[in-house]
Amino acid sequence: MYTQQVGLCKQIVREHYGPIVETVVAVLLREGRLHLGQLARRTKLTGPNIRRALAVLIQHGIATHAMSKDGSRMFTYYSVSLKSILRLQRAGLYLALVEERMGSEGLAIFRTIMVNGLTTIGSVREALSVAEMGNAAKIKFNSVVAKLVRDRYIIAVNPQDTITKVDRIMQEEAVEVEKLTIPPTAKELLAIRRKIIEREEEEYQSSNVVGIKRRASVDISADHSSKLHMGADGRANGFNSYDSGDQNGYSHLNNGHQQQQQVDAVDDKQFFRAYYDRLDVFLRNQQIVNYFTDKYNAGAGALVKSILRVTEQHTRTCRVKLSETVSATQVFQHISAEAPLIDSIDTSKDMFHQKFDANGNPIVDTSSGTELSREKRSEIIFALLEVIHTDSSGIVIKVDERGTGQYRVNFERAAITLRDRCVDALVHEKFGSVHARLLRVLRDKQKLDEKVVAQATMLPIDSCRTRLHDLALAGMIDTVEIPRSADRNPSRMFYLWYVNADKQMRSAMRFVYQGMSNIIERNTKEVSARALLIAKTKREDVILDPGLLTDGERKELQNLARIKQRLTVANVRLDSMLLVIYDIDPLSADHQLLQ
């Protein structure tokens, strides 16, 4: 936990839940687990206020509770999760992701669930007034909800989920240990813990998704089909057929023919909450696609996107290090028809795909270039796959040479590559291009002496020394001492500079947290500077007749909206950096397991 992180969390909670909840969270972050009496003493709030604050925090999955014995009495101890608080800053990215994949209906459903923390589908139905909609809209609603549950965008909640994870694991361990007749050895204890974690994994991977009740077949007529794809604001197009993992979802209808549609029905009384770990997987995949798009072209990005979409089904969280195996044929089947493969790679000089006429002269492809034949398409895809798997990052690896080849995605390598790229950009922004070049050289060459660094970066020695110390002060690089004599005399030591990845990551995170904190503070200041104007806009007469505002006031409000948008965009960019630097790394995701 960092000081900047704690300060940021308090600001986020205040923004979303108000000052009372902020006071409770501040004390819990500082002190750790506390029960009601201790909270009352430390916060100086009244009992009802503290209880309401805790209820709000548990409702939104920020706080958890656990019964524990203190002396002779049992108390309920409450603790908060930093990760859950920081996730609130990513709400915009999550909503945009859901809108892109599920359409405006999915966005409305998901936003209702996010605002309420946990809720039933029945309550969502009431909130969105689905009962007043037409039959087709109701069917669309049900199918979108089923898809959200099936693909685990939202997950069923049970009473165990609000109990602090550490206590829950300890309880399960205690139950397993009770079954043994003799006290367990260290190996047996490890095996018990592994079994508990694997049990959770099995529940996730099982085809029975909690919350899906039964399959209902519904007759729908074709004239509703065209209306169902466009959202209310025309932004999103609903389902893309290549997105769905299995084909139980929506099917395009022909003109005037009635068809049976199989729709999974979701239990209206089951409580659901948003499953953010899964959404982080999708955001990570987007970053990987962006990397290949930037490095090569849009065609390469589209190809990697289709590989990741095929493997998404089995990737629960960012803790997974290697994806499932994907064959080239599967990639070819799943790639979108609109993927920009034309001109993505030149296969004309490729001897494996080159065709020759009877005289041995190469046949040049003179097709129009706007549409690709199936053969040409497969040629381009296989050529792109060859290029991608030989990329220096090692993200896409070929595991089997037989047939068209089998590929896997190495998420660990992906996290390292993306993080390095992000940190380089941060150093470039903060210090300049020369410092960034120094950092890249050290990363490539591992541990180097000062003189060797100066030679490699073509800098004068004193300039190089200053810049190395700048980077060391910022925590981007570190030194390792190699003693020349047995007495480890400091004057007779080698000091080698190197990139300490762990330290670098922590320093970068501190920068990001401080930046996000500054943005929130600036936002608060800009709003408070215009407090009177904002209060005026909330007057009943002004709401009814906006013409009561003067031109200057309207201009000032537009200025405020512009400033707020710029600050929010900056916040979103910083949060994307945080996602890349920390959240998607499988190792750090392991550390966050108990949070």
Next chain:
Amino acid sequence: MSRGRGRGGDGNRREISALQTELLGKSIFGKYGEKSSGFPEYDIVAGRAATEEERHVADLMEKFRAEMQSSVFCLQPPAPARDVERYSDRYFKATTRQSLKGLKTDVSLFPDELHSELLKKSTKGKKAAVYSGNGLLDALKGAKDDDEEGGDKSGSDADKTDKEDGDEELGDEEDEEDEEEGNDYLESYFENGEEDDMGDLDDDDGGGGDY
């Protein structure tokens, strides 16, 4: 003649007073726009412009934040009492937030000690408890009342509104009693000497004779 100006110890050097900076434009700092070593020129690099996607994400974020702030989950302390009544108060609607007790949630997810904030209390038990205490009070007070005014306040069919009316009536009766019976302060028990007639007093030899 350095009256009122500087310390007068060294006539050559004078401190620049505020009046001089106004009249003569002298300043211990350089003029605006002049370069100085303490404030070197700094090239502020503007960030890259937001793309369409980023603006859309920012809009979604703002809407979500606004929705959270207007929801029942944003707990605000009660607004401080207004010191002065203002004309614009009539245009500001008092925003009444819903209570958490109206929230549809699974109570089994919360520990028992928080259930009081999530579950609506039933009023039947409360009415009976209040009634039984006040019923005794009414009976005691009823014994003091006149027979003409004495209402039948005991009985199992009395409603809460009747009881409130009864309380109001009791209060009225008490006031009337006070007004009717008066209080001890209407009559003064002490003679303050205003009605005394000095001439009626007998001669007293206490102080001495008359002169």
